[in-house]
Amino acid sequence: MATTVSPLAAARETVGLTQENLAFALEVSVSTLSRWENGVVKPLPPKRPKLAKLLKVSLPELELLLRAARAPYATGRSVNAGSNLRQPRSAPQSSSRTSAVAPANDEGATVGISSASAEFGETPSLTAKPPRRTDWTEVDQVKRERRDLRLNSAADLDCVVEVAKQKGPGTQAVEADPTSNSSRLGPDLEEVLSHLREQWHLLVKTDNLLGPRYALAGVLSQLDAIGELLESAWPEDRGDIVRVGAQYAESASWLYEDMCDLAAARRWCSQSLEWGLEADDQPMVTWALFRRSQQVAAGKPGQVLSLVQAARRASRGLPAPMRAALAQQEAFGLALDGDEKRAHNKIDEAQNWAATDIHGEARGGHGSFCTPDYLEVQRARCWLTLGDPARAIELFERHVPRLPTVYQRDRGVALGQLAQAYVASGEPEQGAKVAAEALHIGRSGSSLRTVADVKMVAGELKDHAQLAPVSQLLTELAVG
Structure with a gap:
């Protein structure tokens, strides 16, 4: 048909x-x-x-x-x-579940739709019953009927959410046993949250390896699912969901930042901060403030430093990788402010907490990208910012090749900065060659931030258009 x-x-x-x-x-x-x-x-x-x-x-x-x-x-x-x-499978006749889509004149039926919260941009197009507490006995019945169901995609989350919304009238919510160690969210929803946490690690790796083009759709899809879960959550259970939501919102913020959409990046950063505060997740609040410090214009070192310091105050006893990330960001703020000695002291401090993640999945938590070689690349960035491209080149050339293979996007960003250093040191041909490599990585994963860095390099190279590498770079940019 x-x-x-x-x-x-x-x-x-x-x-x-x-x-x-x-x-x-x-x-x-x-x-x-x-x-x-x-x-x-x-x-x-x-x-x-x-x-x-x-x-x-x-x-x-x-x-x-x-x-x-x-x-x-x-x-x-x-x-x-x-x-x-x-649409869930048809239930046994004794089931109290309703159909996925109810006729408009059926006053006793709920509307089986995938509604999201306001920040996800949609509202039900039919008049739905007020949200009721989830009957997890009903969910357990569905789970028994679907023993072969595995939560391997974001779409599977809809099954659990739909069942939670389609309770029959008069069904009583089941209170959790206060002596039990299981969550009041119910077994299936616990599995959903576990699935979301695992998917987050895989999406982080996707971003590191392939770039935001391939990770953003997955992050937004999971945020939709989180919005739906929040609609039917008990007030006392929201914290478990928004804790996961804060992770995804911060990831959306980073991905939009890498795609040079700062307005969207700041909105999602604010959402992450809000959910982190609601969940009383102080490390997440710290990380949202760290992310916000990255979104400040380079010409505002005072604000960069203020936000990093606020992030430090927001949480005590941070994991080592987060400490390393905050220290290297503070180093960049100090370099912007021209404070060479303190900037490099901060990189030294960050090295004390360096991470060892070579898989790019952030299993060690936020900041897992701060490997020893990554931190030395950030030291090179500080030298470039401080106006010493020769020292920057030496560090870039030594440590960029050592970055774990999975961190392709970081490699592209670093190569763009190395190209800037070559141009600043009077080596236009080498600068153009490295910029072309950075451009390839940036375009393959839609890292518009990397592409923007390359365009800036190209602008500095226009007076050298007679050189073959420069001419080729300018042509590639024009074609793209």
Whole structure:
């Protein structure tokens, strides 16, 4: 049977946008956009002006498109085949679960939709019952029915969330045994959180190895799932969920920063800070402040140093890798301020807490990227900032090749800085060659920060366009 394209999807296709392009521009996941297009949920009002602008329609026209997308739900018909809505298997007749999509006139049914919290840009397009406490006895029944279900993808999270929302009327919530060591969240949700934590490590490795292009979609998808879990969570259980959410929000902040979208980076950093405070996760609060210090313009050393010092105060007894990361960031702030001696003292201090992660999965926690060679690369960056490119070149050449293979993005950033050092020391040909290598790494993983560094180098090399390596670099930039 042919699948009908929704009016909203048709409008997107008319302006030549893919789901991935539009979702990225709106800072939502592709699955969220798909739910909009299929009428499962509607975007929140703050998202609509930008959506209308991207689709080249007026706000009233957009409202008509959204109503048309919702039509299958309003008439009680099933959603077309393009919907990303997860529908659980049919339950035994004794089950109290309702269908995934309820007719609009069925007052006793709940609406089985994937609703996300406000920060994820959507709101239910049908009137849903007020959220009830999760009946984990019901979830256990589903778990028994699905012994073969493994939580291997973000989509599997929808199954648990949908069951939690589809309780029958009058079902009593089951209180946890206060003497039990198990979480009040229930066994399946504990498994979901464990899955999310494991996926975070894998996404960190994806970013290190392949760059933000390949990691961001996964991070946003998991943030959608976290938003859904928060909707049905008990107040006393939110802390466990937002603790994981803070990790993902900080990762989204970093990925957007690496893609030179500082506005989105700062928004997600603020979300990470908020969730870290709600969960009373002081190390996460510290890391969010560290991330914010990286987003400050290079011309503001005072603010960089102030934020790093605030991060230090936010938590005592930090793990060694985090201490190393804070120390090297403080060193950069001091270099920006022209304080050579204290900057290098801070790098020496960071070396005392250097990490040994060669797998790029942050198993040792935040700051695991601060290996001894990474820290010496940061010392080279300080020399470059302090106006001594010769010393910077010596350190870059010695330590960049020693960076663990998985840290490809960091290698690209370092090569871009080495190219700057070569140009500053009067070696344009070598600078162009290294910049070309950095450009390849930056483009392959969408590290726009690396590409921006290369463009800056190219700007300094325009007077040397007659040199073959420089000419080739300028051509590659023009083609890209």
